[in-house]
Amino acid sequence: MLVLSRKPNESIKIGDNIELKIIEIKGETVRIGIEAPKSVEILRGELVESISESNNEAIEIDLSLFNQLKKK
Numbered sequence: 001m002l003v004l005s006r007k008p009n010e011s012i013k014i015g016d017n018i019e020l021k022i023i024e025i026k027g028e029t030v031r032i033g034i035e036a037p038k039s040v041e042i043l044r045g046e047l048v049e050s051i052s053e054s055n056n057e058a059i060e061i062d063l064s065l066f067n068q069l070k071k072k
Contacts, residue, residue: 004012011021018040023031034042 021033
């Protein structure tokens with residue numbers, strides 16, 4: 001992982017067409033602006049983790065149901 005220190009209004013370029021700009025820092029909160037092509041999916045990390053956990057739980061439920069059906 002690359003770790004950089006940035007101040008408000010400074011930015012980070014990723015490749016030729018993605019730019020992250022530090023908009024504001026208030027206490028423990030950092031506001032970040034992201035400029036990227038619409039084809040680039042941008043999601044909050046905690047949302048991705050939550051969806052992944054839900055999907056894993058659904059798979060476990062399906063497997064237990066499958067095993068119950070298999071026994072009959």
